[in-house]
Amino acid sequence: NPETPTAISPETVQKWDNRHFFHPWDTVGGEDADRMIAVEGEGIYLIDPDGRRFIDGPGGMWNVQIGYGRTEMAEAIGSQAMKLAYHSPWAFASEPSALLARRLAAMAPGDLKTVFFATGGSSAVDTALRFAQFYNNLRGLPEKKRFLAREKGYHGSTYLAASVTAKERDGNLLDTEKRLVHFLPNINPYLRPEGMSVEDWCDAKVADLEAAISVYGADTIAAYISEPIMASGGVIVPPPDYHRRTREICRENDILYISDEVVTAFGRLGHWFASEEVFGIVPDIITCAKGLTSGYLPLGATLISDRLMAEICDAGGEDAVFKNGYTYSGHPVCCAAALKNIEIIEREGLLEHVRELTPHFQARLNELRRHPIVGDTRGMGLVGCVEGHPAPGMSERERLAIDQEFGNRVDAKCEAMGLIVRPLINMCVFSPPLIITRPQIDRMFDILDKAIGQVEAEMM
Numbered sequence: 001n002p003e004t005p006t007a008i009s010p011e012t013v014q015k016w017d018n019r020h021f022f023h024p025w026d027t028v029g030g031e032d033a034d035r036m037i038a039v040e041g042e043g044i045y046l047i048d049p050d051g052r053r054f055i056d057g058p059g060g061m062w063n064v065q066i067g068y069g070r071t072e073m074a075e076a077i078g079s080q081a082m083k084l085a086y087h088s089p090w091a092f093a094s095e096p097s098a099l100l101a102r103r104l105a106a107m108a109p110g111d112l113k114t115v116f117f118a119t120g121g122s123s124a125v126d127t128a129l130r131f132a133q134f135y136n137n138l139r140g141l142p143e144k145k146r147f148l149a150r151e152k153g154y155h156g157s158t159y160l161a162a163s164v165t166a167k168e169r170d171g172n173l174l175d176t177e178k179r180l181v182h183f184l185p186n187i188n189p190y191l192r193p194e195g196m197s198v199e200d201w202c203d204a205k206v207a208d209l210e211a212a213i214s215v216y217g218a219d220t221i222a223a224y225i226s227e228p229i230m231a232s233g234g235v236i237v238p239p240p241d242y243h244r245r246t247r248e249i250c251r252e253n254d255i256l257y258i259s260d261e262v263v264t265a266f267g268r269l270g271h272w273f274a275s276e277e278v279f280g281i282v283p284d285i286i287t288c289a290k291g292l293t294s295g296y297l298p299l300g301a302t303l304i305s306d307r308l309m310a311e312i313c314d315a316g317g318e319d320a321v322f323k324n325g326y327t328y329s330g331h332p333v334c335c336a337a338a339l340k341n342i343e344i345i346e347r348e349g350l351l352e353h354v355r356e357l358t359p360h361f362q363a364r365l366n367e368l369r370r371h372p373i374v375g376d377t378r379g380m381g382l383v384g385c386v387e388g389h390p391a392p393g394m395s396e397r398e399r400l401a402i403d404q405e406f407g408n409r410v411d412a413k414c415e416a417m418g419l420i421v422r423p424l425i426n427m428c429v430f431s432p433p434l435i436i437t438r439p440q441i442d443r444m445f446d447i448l449d450k451a452i453g454q455v456e457a458e459m460m
């Protein structure tokens with residue numbers, strides 16, 4: 001095909017990909033993986049080598065807020081690359097990173113006005129955790145190092161970020177820093193015992209945090225890390241008031257509260273950041289990435305409270321040197337992409353757009369519960385999850401193969417109808433580009449509804 005932009009055939013792409021690209025979160029040596037090839041992106045669509053268009057249900061990996069194919073993003077990136085592609089972040093300042101830091105500080109809640117630039121979500125989280133340790137070392141509290149995290153949480157794939165991650169089945173053969181971390185039990189209200197109210201469930205989950213603090217002692221705990229809604233653990237929305245209460249407990253116990261907004265920031269829940277505007281809390285530290293550049297380039301950030309920065313200066317004076325950094329911290333081209341992305345979100349009113357579309361999106365999602373094979377649906381803003389229960393009553397272990405079959409079958413049927421979903425065992429998650437329209441949402445859920453109906457007929 002003379003119009004194909006690459007000289008090699010799709011079959012060759014797959015062959016070389018199978019052979020040489022060690023894909024993230026995958027088995028070693030997937031010689032017959034034959035992944036679908038993405039050639040182009042346009043708006044909410046991904047386009048394959050045959051020109052077939054697919055709605056990108058997961059929006060890349062929860063990150064493609066403004067959609068694909070934006071000329072002005074390419075121009076902003078190109079012109080910054082021509083002007084100044086790189087400078088040492090240690091030795092120099094430059095306009096893109098200074099402007100972006102100021103912009104993020106202005107959007108952030110409370111006094112989170114200090115911005116550390118990382119290369120993505122994992123390194124932003126890693127920085128936050130290392131900062132908590134650094135902070136306590138400087139304060140002369142070397143024992144105060146433990147992290148509290150939660151079952152089903154996902155915070156990244158660097159060593160420390162992976163150590164506070166607790167998706168069972170992840171990381172079985174990888175080492176993590178187990179001595180440093182305690183995981184609080186799953187907060188998913190769907191799991192509450194029959195007859196228990198959501199309020200009582202919330203009390204129990206808050207009590208789990210209090211119990212962990214009394215077991216270990218606040219003087220051994222540096223920080224608590226929490227996703228506002230737990231994304232890749234299966235879109236777990238906490239019971240109302242959970243975040244506010246846990247935030248207070250952390251404050252009372254001198255435990256830093258890290259809000260991992262890698263998924264929830266930049267409009268996914270209809271606001272720049274969800275912590276304050278959706279959940280009413282001001283954390284000590286916020287981590288973000290993904291939607292910061294809408295996936296056009298990699299970038300992450302760790303936003304730190306001025307109170308902590310002041311304490312550090314008081315405690316450490318000239319010695320308060322945080323020896324944590326990346327060659328690409330504050331990369332000028334990535335920062336230019338983020339600034340343009342933020343400008344587009346603002347100019348096109350995408351935060352308001354998400355808030356307007358949310359009731360419809362969530363209503364369409366919840367309609368899927370009419371299928372007996374669907375155990376639960378849950379979501380917030382433009383993010384949702386449908387959880388299939390093809391084999392109720394089986395033990396978790398027995399269910400795994402069947403559950404996986406559910407996810408994979410729904411995925412295959414949706415793909416045949418032009419929708420990408422992201423199967424997570426027995427769940428499919430959605431976080432489409434924020435530019436999605438109401439008719440496109442309807443199209444997405446119509447396809448899903450049909451696919452689930454077909455899978456139900458096959459499996460139940």
Ligand code: PMP
Nearest residue numbers: 120121122154155156260262263
């Ligand atoms: N935190 C959360 C909440 C995430 O969802 C992710 C990625 N899915 C990360 C951190 C890690 O981000 P990255 O993959 O950019 O390193």
